[in-house]
Amino acid sequence: MPALPSPSKPVSLFRLDGTAAEHDLLVSLTPEQVTTDLPVDLSGTAARLVAGTFRTEMPQWVPHAAALTGNRLELPSTLPFAVLLVPRPPWTYAVAWGAGHLVLNDEYVEQGFGLLFGIRRLDPFDLGLVASAALDVSARATQISIPGGGELSAFRLEPYGDLVNRLAGSADLTDLTYGRVTGKRYRIRVGNSLWAPLAKEPDAFLADLDAVGAVVDEPDAESALRFVAQTRPLERHHRLVPTLEQRLAEALDGENAGPLGLTWPGAAVHDAENAGSFRITGLGAGGPLHVEARLELEHLTARLAEIPVERRVKALRAGRVVTCADEAGEQETGTPLPVARWLVFETTIDHVRYVFHQGRWYRIGETYVEQMRAQVADLLSRKYIWPDVTWRPSGESDDENRYCHRVAEEPGFLCLDRDFATTPLHPRFELCDLLGPDDELIHVKWLGRATAASHLYTQALVSAEALHDEPEALAQLAAKVSAADPDRVLAEAPRTVVLAAAGRAWHVDELFTLSQIALLRLDRSVRGLQATLRFADIPYVPKRTARAQPATRRRKR
Structure with a gap:
């Protein structure tokens, strides 16, 4: 008997700020890039579907390949994308197909959303991948894969100071249509997004979205992976944030306020590794900056040092860095991300270490003993x-x-x-x-x-x-x-x-x-x-405690 078709299909699911205006949730797109932009009725829920293609011209490396081989190459390409925005207050969910993740405005994407689901549903004894970053100026990024699956302790995470940003492994999906219908586990991937099978039929799809939200809202006290969520950023209105940001601003001009380093945002690691160049925009008054090959810390601090101290942190969040496939900086391969996401800074106040990492402040050691x-x-x-x-x-x-x-x-x-x-x-x-x-x-x-x-x-x-x-x-x-x-x-x-x-x-x-x-x-x-x-x-009988003996004086002769 042929197998019944699956009721679900794996997709990348993001969660966005539901209070933001719909047009702010996506990056700016040109009319040439968009082929579809229309409202969609999902069983009474007003959703929006945006689809199209990113087109690239002839890559910059083609003349080099042609010169070496004597063969003419015609390689313009298109990169299709589609995004479905589904409001489920207080959030808006985004399903991304193809290059759809590049269309989402990172400012409104909930960071770590997928991780919150994974903490509660991944099997800690059958993990396939753990990716983490050191919360210090080294910006060390580590990815360990165990193809056959392994338990958490096999991935050698530090007891504290490591920020886990991606996980993959076998998960219990009985909350979702897939798990209820098939009775099987599924190998999901989690980070800022959740890659998992969601229902194909509209009513069941909406039920899956609500089920995902309910799982994320569950307590994590019983999860062996709960430590992943314990390294959390400081609240934006924490009393020390102004002091910390003043120190960061001073460090951008070479002041001795703490070590400063370059890091790669979790969403851009793959693109940064393979980038032919980088383009920096909106950072100071010098106009766009094109950086060939490797991005260095000095490319950012040189611009920031020209900005008055009191405006530097604001400039960090306003400026953008985007990876490009070509050396000329014309073929973007990723989403433009705030300059703040590319920097790491650490400083100490009252013997407590604070780290600015990918645009957020973390206090290190606050939950160390508990973890x-x-x-x-x-x-x-x-x-x-x-x-x-x-x-x-x-x-x-x-x-x-x-x-x-x-x-x-x-x-x-x-x-x-x-x-x-x-x-x-x-x-x-x-x-x-x-x-x-x-x-x-x-x-x-x-x-x-x-x-x-x-x-x-x-x-x-x-x-x-x-x-x-x-x-x-x-x-x-x-x-x-x-x-x-x-x-x-x-x-x-x-x-x-x-x-x-x-x-x-x-x-x-x-x-x-x-x-x-x-x-x-x-x-x-x-x-x-x-x-x-x-x-x-070992079963044992306690050792006897020796009684204190009075000191004896030595007789004088």
Whole structure:
């Protein structure tokens, strides 16, 4: 039986300011570019459809190609677009086809709209892509893809200071027509827009728009991705904004108000990477500025330095930068974006760091502790079932070794404590304290002091790195396993690393702050070595607290 046609079709969905005039929601278009502009009735909702083409003349590089090859090339082209504007107060939704995203006025596009949907519906254990930018003057942009899908911890995000701007992965779409009819998940992409299947039939399409809005308005407390939305900008009317913008204005003239850098807006990363040139308009009195090849910070600050300090920030928002495919700056490939979106600036007030990034101010560290604790709590939920063997401390220096030998009496466990390995990079280290029934690398420690956790983390990382990078380490582990149990063969490096602790439980409230930070870093490193970190709570009897002894005086002679 042939498959039934899908009730939905994937599209790019944006959300715009519903209070703005309709004509302001789109960039200015010439009559030659527009082929269709008409009202549309969507089951009683007055929508607007705008469609057309962007036409380009012969690319500037054609003469070079013709000169090298001796072949004449005729390559003028058209770039079709269509946008459907659908008011659903208090918002206006925009469905974009083809190059339709270039038609939307970025000033009225809700930034991060798609991310808000993704936070609530993406599967954190089946993500395919995470793109982020560092909220500092380095403007580091990172995109990590895992084609087969992976869990969030595999993408090695920093615990704070990274602004996630795009995600992709498997999502639960039972709120939408597609999910209700097919019962399937769908691989969506989210950022400023949502790329997901929406219904083809008008009534169901409008219901899908309302469902998307309802999902975005849901609480995100239960989402493992909620930290994505916790790095939020300052309110426009925050009391420090005037002071921050004064410092930014001064820095644009080379004053020492904080580091200043160039960044690429999330919406322009692809176009900027492939640009033949850039065109800057509306920035000061010098007229349009054409920049061949690479855009540099000095191209912007040279113009801004000529503007009085009190007017510079306004000029940042009024000026525009657009990418062009050709070196002559005639073939635009993107939407003209405010100059403010191309700058990053950071400064410190009362020991708190503030960052101006893509036109917005962020306070860094405001929710750092909360974010970190949430991530640690999620990490510690990966429990490893420990055998019912109680650690009863004796006060002797070989307590740990004795306990490991007791656990090794349980089926499948091997004791390798104090059985050192050596490799060219690691002259003397422990591969593990115990090897579990399924070849888990188990590291055992009594966590009495903060340094104990640090030693445990270091031991686990050194072992995992050696087994991943050095064949000698794996060969020695296999030999040790064979010597302890001749019937047991270790064919490959273990994929599970277990931290087993007594003295305190693996709970976020039981760990020092520095230990939590180090644990998140350890997890990122272990994931990068294709292994998974798990945690075991060892049953134990608390150590006796020694009574304070009175000081004794030394007899004078």
